[in-house]
Amino acid sequence: MSALLSLRDVSYAYHNLKGETPALSHISFDVPQGEFLAIVGPSGCGKSTLLSIIAGLLIPETGDLFYKDQPIARGNAGNIMKIGYMLQRDHLFEWRTIYQNVILGLELNRALTQENRDHVTQLLKDYDLYAFRDKKPSELSGGMRQRAALIRTMAIHPDLLLLDEPFSALDSQTRLNVSADIAHLIRSTGKTAVLITHDLSEAITLADRVLVLSRRPASVICEMPVRLNADRQDPMAVRNTAEYRLCFNHLWEVLTNEQTAVQPA
Amino acid sequence: MNRRLSSQPDGISAEQQLFLSAHRRHHHIITLCRLLLIVIFLSLWETAARRQWIDPFFFSSPTGIAAYLYQMLSDHSFFMHTGITLLETIASFLLVTLLSLLCATLLWYIRGLAEILEPYLVILNSLPKSALAPLLIVWLGTGTGTIIVAGISVAVFGSIINLYTGFTQADPEMLKLIYTLGGSRFDALRKVILPGSVPLILSSMKVNIGLSLVGVIIGEFLAARRGLGYLIIYGSQVFQLSMVITSIIILCAIAMAFYKLIQNLEHYYRKKY
Numbered sequence: 001m002s003a004l005l006s007l008r009d010v011s012y013a014y015h016n017l018k019g020e021t022p023a024l025s026h027i028s029f030d031v032p033q034g035e036f037l038a039i040v041g042p043s044g045c046g047k048s049t050l051l052s053i054i055a056g057l058l059i060p061e062t063g064d065l066f067y068k069d070q071p072i073a074r075g076n077a078g079n080i081m082k083i084g085y086m087l088q089r090d091h092l093f094e095w096r097t098i099y100q101n102v103i104l105g106l107e108l109n110r111a112l113t114q115e116n117r118d119h120v121t122q123l124l125k126d127y128d129l130y131a132f133r134d135k136k137p138s139e140l141s142g143g144m145r146q147r148a149a150l151i152r153t154m155a156i157h158p159d160l161l162l163l164d165e166p167f168s169a170l171d172s173q174t175r176l177n178v179s180a181d182i183a184h185l186i187r188s189t190g191k192t193a194v195l196i197t198h199d200l201s202e203a204i205t206l207a208d209r210v211l212v213l214s215r216r217p218a219s220v221i222c223e224m225p226v227r228l229n230a231d232r233q234d235p236m237a238v239r240n241t242a243e244y245r246l247c248f249n250h251l252w253e254v255l256t257n258e259q260t261a262v263q264p265a
Numbered sequence: 266m267n268r269r270l271s272s273q274p275d276g277i278s279a280e281q282q283l284f285l286s287a288h289r290r291h292h293h294i295i296t297l298c299r300l301l302l303i304v305i306f307l308s309l310w311e312t313a314a315r316r317q318w319i320d321p322f323f324f325s326s327p328t329g330i331a332a333y334l335y336q337m338l339s340d341h342s343f344f345m346h347t348g349i350t351l352l353e354t355i356a357s358f359l360l361v362t363l364l365s366l367l368c369a370t371l372l373w374y375i376r377g378l379a380e381i382l383e384p385y386l387v388i389l390n391s392l393p394k395s396a397l398a399p400l401l402i403v404w405l406g407t408g409t410g411t412i413i414v415a416g417i418s419v420a421v422f423g424s425i426i427n428l429y430t431g432f433t434q435a436d437p438e439m440l441k442l443i444y445t446l447g448g449s450r451f452d453a454l455r456k457v458i459l460p461g462s463v464p465l466i467l468s469s470m471k472v473n474i475g476l477s478l479v480g481v482i483i484g485e486f487l488a489a490r491r492g493l494g495y496l497i498i499y500g501s502q503v504f505q506l507s508m509v510i511t512s513i514i515i516l517c518a519i520a521m522a523f524y525k526l527i528q529n530l531e532h533y534y535r536k537k538y
Contacts, residue, residue, distance in 0.1 A: 055445055085445030087438055095460045104456065105446040156446065 002068065003030035004192045005054065005081075005160060010063035012049055013217070022217035023049045026063070029211060029220055031160075031192055036183070038195045038203035040251065041213030042259065047196040050218070051162045054194065055083050084158030084191075086166040090149035092137035098148050099124070099133040105156040116155065123151045127181065143174040150182050154189070161186060161193040167202065176235045179206060184233055200255075204228075204247045205238045212254050222254045325506040330514065333507040347515055350481060350492040353409060354519070357416025357477040362470055364421055369428035374454060379429060390422035394480060398487050407488035415484030420476035424469050431465040432458050467531045474523040482516070493519075 012024040023046035031037050041047050052058040054065065056077030065072040067081050077083065084105075092101045102120055106112045124130040127147045129140075137145055146166065153161065166182070167175045183206045186193050197203050203210045204226055212222035226247055230237045238244055277285075307327045313319045314326035321329065337343035372379040397418055405411040435458050443453045485494025493512040500508030 057441065057444060082447075083445060085442070087442060087445075089438065091436070091439050091442045093439075093457070093460070095463070108443065108446050108448040108452050108456070152446075162445075 002033060003066070004033045004035075004068060005031040005194075006066040006069070007054070008064045008066070010050075010053060010060045010065065011217075012046075012053060012058060012060050024053070024060075025217035025219045027213075027218065027220060028063075029223070031194060034190050034192055036186060036193045036195065036206060036208045038197060038207030038210045039213060040197055040200060040203050040210060040255070041218060042215050042255065043198060045213050045216050046218040047198075047213060048164055050213075051085070051164050051194065051196055054160075055085055055162055081159040082156055084153035084156060084161045086149060086153050086161070086163045088165045089169050090137070090145040092145055092148055092152075094137055097134050097136060098129060098140065101137065102148055102152045102155055104152055109156055111156070119157075120151065120155045123154060127151065127185075141174070142170050143178045146170060146178050147181065150185065154185065154191075158191065161191050163193060163195040165197055166195075168197075168199075175202075180233055180235050187232070200248055200251050201239060204244055204251070205232065205235050210247070210251060212251060212258075214258055221258060222251070224250060322504065323506060325510050329507045330511050333505075333511045334514075337511065343515075346491060346493055346496055346512070347519070349409075349489075350478075350485065350494065350516075351519065353412050353416060353481045353484070353492065354474070354478045354523070356413045357420070357481055358470075358474050358523075360413070361417050361420040361424055361473045361477055362466075364417070365424035365428055365469070365473075366466065368425045369432055370454065370459075372425070372429045373432040373458060374450065379433075386422055386426055390426055394419045395483050398483055401484075402488050407490075411488045412481055412484030412492070412494075415488075416477040416480035419480030419483070420473045423476070424473050427469050427472075428462070428465065431462055431469075435461055463534060464531075467527065467534060471524060471527045471531070474527060475520055478516070478520055478523070 006029075008028050010024060010027045011022070013020045013022040015021075027050065029037075039047055039050065049058065053060050054077065056072075056079075059074045065077065067077070070080070072080050092098070093104070096104070099120075102124065103112060103117070106116050106120070121130070124133055127150075129144060129148055129151070132140055132144065137148070140148065146169075149166070163182075167179050170178060179202060195203065195207060207226055210222075210224045210226060211220055212224070213219065214221045224247060226243075228238055228241055228243050230241045230244075232238060310324075311327045314321040314324060314329070334343070337346075372382065394415070398415055401411050401414055401418070405414060439457045439461070440453045443456055448456065481492075482494035482497070485492040486498045489495040493516055496512040497509050500506065500512065
């Protein structure tokens with residue numbers, strides 16, 4: 001599989017008058033076309049900074065990004081590839097109906113064609129939101145809102161999906177169901193996705209491969225492919241497999257070693 | 266019968282009806298107390314004036330005020346003076362709303378502009394606006410234009426600061442969403458900042474209408490031959506206290522009416538969104 005996205009030696013630091021805070025240090029990895037990659041790491045290690053760099057919202061201080069082996073000019077990611085970004089909260093606008101919310105990306109991209117409208121309508125039907133298209137976001141449950149946020153992201157036909165802990169605001173049962181739904185949608189459409197999470201179970205259940213980042217400044221300390229003999233649509237079935245337990249134990253060990261190895265005296 | 270399970274044919278439980286009637290009773294008592302307070306105040310005032318406990322020449326009396334109001338209505342001067350004050354206030358208010366929205370938008374949109382202008386805005390906002398009125402008369406002369414500018418000067422700087430502060434407090438994640446969906450800063454403005462700030466704009470309008478009225482009255486004190494502000498200053502100079510107090514009462518009614526109007530607009534918006 002050729003790499004859709006590659007990062008080479010990417011480093012980034014935040015600056016203020018008190019000094020600089022290194023966030024990322026020499027990060028390199030590839031994301032092949034169609035892969036679902038999960039990135040885990042300790043809290044505050046710079047996972048969201050990494051996604052912002054991939055999305056072109058931040059410009060790396062050193063290092064390069066490549067889209068299909070073509071270098072991406074600094075901060076130009078959004079112009080070269082279509083990026084769908086799901087944030088921790090759904091951020092549906094209360095002053096818009098669900099339908100107006102899901103077509104927001106199409107409006108911004110001036111792509112409100114009949115074909116795209118039909119696509120959105122189909123997605124709303126597929127994910128049981130069609131009956132709620134004229135409702136306000138506050139009238140929907142957390143799970144439904146997050147599904148609407150995913151449809152808003154998918155409506156623009158993204159080449160790459162960036163998921164920044166999109167299930168963290170949901171209760172645990174809704175979280176399992178919504179994450180399975182979202183993973184199904186991503187897999188069925190063959191989209192390439194990068195998921196940031198601090199939940200090891202979520203990473204193993206959803207992803208084809210898991211990258212582990214170190215404490216800040218983050219660097220890649222472990223890379224683990226996930227091969228499961230279970231229906232990924234059923235999160236409980238996945239969690240009951242021996243492969244899942246092996247993966248979980250391995251990741252747990254890596255993260256625990258990372259925590260203890262670099263604890264200041 | 267179990268009280269908790271009791272219900273009425275119209276679908277409202279007995280407990281709910283009890284709650285509703287208690288609520289209505291409370292509401293009626295409050296209204297009655299308010300009315301009683303004003304009746305007692307007016308009666309005391311009238312009695313004090315008639316029995317010469319206070320000098321009616323300086324303090325007027327409710328019947329004196331009613332008589333003056335009737336006279337104003339008969340000779341149509343009520344409509345002329347109230348109309349001009351209303352017109353100037355509405356013009357000031359609309360211009361304040363428009364100008365402050367425009368300036369706050371520019372301050373948010375052009376990075377660095379707010380940092381440059383912030384100290385000037387703070388100084389202009391802190392300045393007692395009545396101190397500007399003599400300058401306005403020298404620069405603009407006397408007349409409606411000067412009074413409208415006086416009305417604007419009282420409200421506009423505070424409104425700009427208030428709106429701009431509100432704009433900067435928009436959820437940064439919502440702006441990030443716009444940028445990740447391929448939107449520009451202008452898109453962030455029209456899709457997030459402005460629609461998300463409607464409640465703030467409405468509450469700012471509530472403050473502005475009162476301040477515009479204050480500014481217009483200050484302007485009319487100094488540079489008018491018509492209007493309620495003029496009546497107040499003229500009445501005090503010729504010791505016609507009925508004229509002064511009647512004008513103040515009309516001003517109270519205008520301020521209340523404007524406030525209610527914007528409050529209704531706010532309720533309509535909340536109901537719709």
